[in-house]
Amino acid sequence: MFLRRKAIATHTDEELVRLLREGHRSALADLWDRYAELLYGVGMKYLKDTEQSKDEVVELFAGLKDLVAKHDIARFRPWVHTVMRNRCLQLLRKTHPDRDLPNGLAQDPNSDQDTVLREASLQELERAMIALNQEQHDCIRLFHLEDLSYAQVAARTGLTVEQVRSHLQNGRRNLRLIIQRQRA
Numbered sequence: 001m002f003l004r005r006k007a008i009a010t011h012t013d014e015e016l017v018r019l020l021r022e023g024h025r026s027a028l029a030d031l032w033d034r035y036a037e038l039l040y041g042v043g044m045k046y047l048k049d050t051e052q053s054k055d056e057v058v059e060l061f062a063g064l065k066d067l068v069a070k071h072d073i074a075r076f077r078p079w080v081h082t083v084m085r086n087r088c089l090q091l092l093r094k095t096h097p098d099r100d101l102p103n104g105l106a107q108d109p110n111s112d113q114d115t116v117l118r119e120a121s122l123q124e125l126e127r128a129m130i131a132l133n134q135e136q137h138d139c140i141r142l143f144h145l146e147d148l149s150y151a152q153v154a155a156r157t158g159l160t161v162e163q164v165r166s167h168l169q170n171g172r173r174n175l176r177l178i179i180q181r182q183r184a
Contacts, residue, residue, distance in 0.1 A: 013076035017068050032061055035077070039084045045147075046088035056087050074126045078145045082125070128178040136171030139164050 011019065011030065019027035036057055043053030060067075060083065073079045129137055135157070142153045143164070153164045 014073070017073055017076055020065055020068055028061065028064060031064065031076075031080075035080055036061070039080065042081060042084045043088055046085065046092065052091070056084065056091065060084055060087060072126070074130050078129065078141055079126060081145050124179050124182055125175070127182065128175045131178050132171055132174055135159065135163075136167045136174060139167040140171045140175070143168055 011027070013031070013034070016027040016030050020031070039057045039060065040053050043056045044050070047053050047056070060080075067083065071079070129140070132140070138157055139153055139159075142148045142156055143150070148156065150161045150164050153159070154161045157164070159167070
């Protein structure tokens with residue numbers, strides 16, 4: 001699909017972000033190798049168009065150096081996933097303003113929890129995710145960012161499906177409360 005190099009970088013994502021901020025072009029290439037396919041998949045999920053999805057990935061990476069300079073990124077993978085999703089949703093809103101958003105993303109505007117989470121900036125959400133306990137953090141990341149089912153999250157974490165549901169519910173509530181405290 002996308003051209004990738006065979007060499008695999010030994011740096012963590014966060015180290016690559018730091019290197020990219022410092023002007024190392026190879027860091028951008030390493031991030032491309034790790035995330036181009038994933039982000040293409042995100043694009044396909046929302047846009048359902050091969051060429052548009054590829055274009056959005058390329059445009060995201062073209063502006064990635066400027067983006068990482070503007071944001072305090074604690075965990076790159078969920079951050080870049082969210083950035084790609086938001087790019088796709090903006091494109092859908094622009095090209096089809098009267099069409100409903102996919103996968104129930106056009107949620108009840110009266111829901112306080114959904115409103116707070118939807119309006120939270122990426123930085124607020126990143127800080128809030130870090131403040132969660134490990135089980136809640138893992139369940140939310142796997143379920144919402146990696147789109148795994150309850151059973152898949154349970155298999156990955158070693159928790160029961162009921163525990164996964166509980167951690168997701170408590171994690172969402174805690175995210176809402178943490179973000180509200182950050183804003184106060």
